Amino acid sequence: MFVHVGGSVSPLLLGLIIFLMEMLSSFVSILVGYYALKGYKASSAKELLFLYLGFIILGVGIFLRAITAAYFVLIMRTADVVPSSLAGLSNLAGLVFTLTQLVAYGLFMATYVFQAKGLSQQSIELGGIAAAAIFPVARLFYIPTLEILATTMLGFVAVSSLLNWLQRRTLNSALVFLGFGFMFFSHILFLFMIFDEALLFFGQIAQLVGFICLLLMLAKVNKTHA
Amino acid sequence: MPSEHKEYRSKTRIYADILDSFLKHGGKSGPTHILLGANLSHDRLMKHLNQLIELGLVSEEADNNEKIFKLTDKGRAFIIEFVKVEKFAEAFGITI
Numbered sequence: 001m002f003v004h005v006g007g008s009v010s011p012l013l014l015g016l017i018i019f020l021m022e023m024l025s026s027f028v029s030i031l032v033g034y035y036a037l038k039g040y041k042a043s044s045a046k047e048l049l050f051l052y053l054g055f056i057i058l059g060v061g062i063f064l065r066a067i068t069a070a071y072f073v074l075i076m077r078t079a080d081v082v083p084s085s086l087a088g089l090s091n092l093a094g095l096v097f098t099l100t101q102l103v104a105y106g107l108f109m110a111t112y113v114f115q116a117k118g119l120s121q122q123s124i125e126l127g128g129i130a131a132a133a134i135f136p137v138a139r140l141f142y143i144p145t146l147e148i149l150a151t152t153m154l155g156f157v158a159v160s161s162l163l164n165w166l167q168r169r170t171l172n173s174a175l176v177f178l179g180f181g182f183m184f185f186s187h188i189l190f191l192f193m194i195f196d197e198a199l200l201f202f203g204q205i206a207q208l209v210g211f212i213c214l215l216l217m218l219a220k221v222n223k224t225h226a
Numbered sequence: 227m228p229s230e231h232k233e234y235r236s237k238t239r240i241y242a243d244i245l246d247s248f249l250k251h252g253g254k255s256g257p258t259h260i261l262l263g264a265n266l267s268h269d270r271l272m273k274h275l276n277q278l279i280e281l282g283l284v285s286e287e288a289d290n291n292e293k294i295f296k297l298t299d300k301g302r303a304f305i306i307e308f309v310k311v312e313k314f315a316e317a318f319g320i321t322i
Contacts (some may be wrong), residue, residue, distance in 0.1 A: 039311040043238050043322040051318060115319050164319035172317035221314045225306070 015073055018201065021208045022066035028211040029059030034110045035218055050206030061100030068093045098146040105153035110181075112160035144194070151187040158184040175217035181209030239307070239322065240264065240274055245283060245305040248297040256294055 033055030040048035072090060075083070158180040166174040189203035235243070247263030248255055260273040278284040283301035286293045292296060297305075315322045 035314055038307075039315055039322070042238065042308055042311045043315070045236075045320055045322045047318070047320040048315060048322075051320075065311065112319060114322070160319065168316065168319075170316065172313055173319070174316045217317055218314070219311050221317070224310050224313045 008085065012068035014201065015070075018204050019066050019070055020067075021204050022062055024206050024208075026059045029055045029062060030214045032214050032218060033059060035043040035221075048113050048116070050107045050111040052109070054104040054124045057107070058104035059099050061097050061104065064091070064100075066096075067127060094143055095146075098143050098150065101150050102146065105150055105157060108157040109160075111155055121206065144191075147187065147191050149183065151191055153186045154180065154187055167207060172217050174219055175213045175220070178212035179210045179217065182206050186210065229241060235257070237320065240266070241278060242305060242308045242312075244271070244274055244278065245297060245301050245308075246283070248295070248301070253297040253302070254294060256292060260295065 033052050036048045036052035036055060039045070040052055072086060075086065158177070159178045161177040161191040165177040167173075183206075186206035189199045190204060191198070193203070194197045243258060243264040244266075247260045250263060251259050257268065257271055257275070260266075260275075261268055261310055264271065265273065275284060275286075278293075278301070279286055281300075283298060285296045285298050287296055312322055
């Protein structure tokens, strides 16, 4: 769809792979959010409410980005000339997605900040499509200024989850750290996409690996017996 | 007298501790074992047990003029779910 990773993989197949990775990431995010909601209902811990809202907003944002990107690619493949309005629309969609991401990361930060307070009180390339057409779709994934902000926020969350793992030394906390860590790494890759568009693809892989770590954590939690 | 740091326990946490104590005693016990397991005074335990009975998580039986409390299926399901939620929250550094 957007990146040239290897000569043997067709751009359309690559696009489909990225679309499926985005859909899977979205599904896992919503699943984690749902589990956090269950936890909030059972315990009334507001950190779980932040976690629930954060993962739901992030999951819905990724889902909408995947659908929008697929829609734009379909338009660009069918139209001989890329509509000029598409760039503006792409910028708007990218901004909306990035803002949902920032809200989600802000909520994750709030989860760790509130928890810390509590503790202290107690103790691309498009084959066959003009190269200029890459930009509108790429804008869905990358707005430089906001990307730096998102990376910083997620960096804080990743470090907080690392500290939690160092304190608890459990497999579940390690999986959460790896989850946020890989999501953070994906943002680093998105940040350097300006030098090599292939980093979008690898960023997507890192994001998916992060969500798979969270999925493994959920599976392990569900196997827990009283 | 040295001041002891008392950790705050939410109501749900206290319920979970009581129900967990039942599980450790095979799902059926008198108040004495439960108050030791849940770290509660007798008065507070009885107050919470009455609430758990109202919620259908615990049932009360009489055995040789002694009050015996029994974990219901609903209570068992609650504690299993609570332990999962606790593990999930802990993975994110949240203590409930």
